[in-house]
Amino acid sequence: MTWNDLKSALAETGYIASETLSMALHLALVLGRPLLLEGEAGVGKTQVAKTLSQIRDTNLIRLQCYEGLDSAAAIYEWNYQRQLLSIRTAGDDQSSDELEDRIFSEKYLLSRPLLQAIQQEVPPVLLIDEIDRADEEFEAYLLEVLSDFQISIPELGTVTAKSKPIVILTANGTRDLSDALRRRCIYSYVDYPDRKTELTILNARQPGLNEKLSEQIVGFVQALRKEELEKKPGIAETLDWAAAIAGLGVNDLSDDPVTLQASLVCLLKTQSDLAAVPTEIAQRLAGKAA
Numbered sequence: 001m002t003w004n005d006l007k008s009a010l011a012e013t014g015y016i017a018s019e020t021l022s023m024a025l026h027l028a029l030v031l032g033r034p035l036l037l038e039g040e041a042g043v044g045k046t047q048v049a050k051t052l053s054q055i056r057d058t059n060l061i062r063l064q065c066y067e068g069l070d071s072a073a074a075i076y077e078w079n080y081q082r083q084l085l086s087i088r089t090a091g092d093d094q095s096s097d098e099l100e101d102r103i104f105s106e107k108y109l110l111s112r113p114l115l116q117a118i119q120q121e122v123p124p125v126l127l128i129d130e131i132d133r134a135d136e137e138f139e140a141y142l143l144e145v146l147s148d149f150q151i152s153i154p155e156l157g158t159v160t161a162k163s164k165p166i167v168i169l170t171a172n173g174t175r176d177l178s179d180a181l182r183r184r185c186i187y188s189y190v191d192y193p194d195r196k197t198e199l200t201i202l203n204a205r206q207p208g209l210n211e212k213l214s215e216q217i218v219g220f221v222q223a224l225r226k227e228e229l230e231k232k233p234g235i236a237e238t239l240d241w242a243a244a245i246a247g248l249g250v251n252d253l254s255d256d257p258v259t260l261q262a263s264l265v266c267l268l269k270t271q272s273d274l275a276a277v278p279t280e281i282a283q284r285l286a287g288k289a290a
Contacts, residue, residue: 001026002026003022003023003025003026003027004022006022006025006026006029006055007019007022009055010022010051010052010055011204013051013054013055014051014201014204014205015044015047015048015051016193016197016200016201016204017048018197020188020189021037021048021188021190024186024187024188025048025052025186025188027186028166028168028185028186029166031186032164033184033185033186034146034167034168034169034184034185034186035048035167035168035169035185035186035187035188036131036169036170036171036177036181036182036185036186036187036188037168037169037170037171037188037189037190038170038171038172038173038187038188038189038190039172039189039190039191040172040173040191040192040232040234041172041231041234042232042233042234042235042236042237043190043191043192043193043234043235044190044234044235044236045170045190046127046129046170048168048190049062049125049127049168049170050127052125052166052168053124053125056123056125056166058120058122058123058124058125058166059120059122059124059125060124060125060127061113061116061117061120061124061125061126061127061165062113062127062129063112063113063114063126063127063128063129064129064130065128065129065130065131065132065133065134065138066130066133066134067133067134067135068135069133069134069135069138070138071141072112073112074112074113074114074138074142075112075114075115075145075151076109076110076111076112076115076151076153077110077112078104078108078109078110079108079109079110082108083103083104083108086099086102086103086108087099087103090102104155104156105156106156109153109156113126114126114142114145114151115151115159117165118149118150118151118159118160118161118162118163118164118165119159119161119162120162120163120165121162121163122163123163123164123165123166124163124165124166125165125166125168126165126166126167126168127168127170128142128167128168128169128170129169129170130170130171130172130174131169131170131171131177131181132171132172132173132174132175132176132177133172133174136175136178139177139178139181140178140180142181143180143181143184146167146184147184149161149164149165169181169185192225192232192234192235193235195218195219195222198218198221198222198235198238199214199215199218201235201238201239202214202217202218202238202239202242205239205242206239206242206243206246208246209242209246210251212252213245213246213250213251213252213253214242215289216252216253216286216289217238217241217242217245217253217289218238218289219288219289220253220285220286220288220289221233221237221238221241221267222289223285223288223289224267224277224285227276227277227281227285228276229268229273229276229277230270230272230273231268231269231270231273233267233268233269237266237267237269238267240266240267241263241264241266241267244263244266245263248263250263253286253289254283254286254287257279257282257283260282260283260286261278261279261282264277264282
């Protein structure tokens with residue numbers, strides 16, 4: 001599959017990727033390297049992994065990163081309650097070594113996303129979402145796992161990957177990522193789409209909208225992003241708002257200022273942003289979008 005074929009395959013599922021992103025994803029697949037996607041929240045980074053798993057008809061395994069993430073949540077942990085129950089029900093004729101071998105077997109192992117990803121017979125898509133929210137210590141540990149695609153479990157030994165997962169990492173710029181991580185990845189910055197691209201996305205996801213209303217919706221959102229906002233609306237918000245506008249029976253954004261203003265809760269997600277776009281500003285943006 002060429003990178004143009006990949007771009008077309010993404011488009012067929014409703015994901016309109018830029019040439020830069022399509023090429024980066026293609027090279028990551030060809031070279032077997034992780035793909036690091038950076039960009040503002042809501043620009044469609046996570047959706048790349050979801051769409052790729054759909055195209056490849058394979059499992060999507062997601063590791064959501066957060067501050068304090070550790071190996072127990074990301075890799076594996078033992079089912080301590082089940083182990084304790086096994087110890088309590090063990091017969092007197094079982095030696096301590098036999099009991100230890102039994103309770104530290106795969107039967108009592110709880111696989112978390114990283115371990116699950118290397119246990120798949122068919123290469124899955126491993127999404128490591130918002131890696132910049134995890135601590136630097138976890139990032140360093142992750143590098144070791146991704147380099148060898150094997151995990152050492154002291155009680156069991158080394159678990160080697162049955163298949164090499166397709167790894168996609170996303171980052172929102174919460175903190176700077178290490179040079180070591182960047183060197184190991186193919187990189188692409190995912191920006192907000194231009195008007196033409198966003199209109200194509202909207203038409204692909206909401207084919208029932210009339211042409212004029214679709215153009216107004218995209219024009220409004222594009223103009224809204226230029227305002228001084230705490231959190232700019234992403235593509236997901238555009239799609240939600242379009243669905244809400246259609247559901248409310250609106251045919252023209254300039255027809256009903258009250259409904260337009262009330263519907264902005266789909267686009268603006270903080271009180272300060274809602275206050276920053278009063279009715280007069282919403283009407284001005286709607287007039288530009290017409």
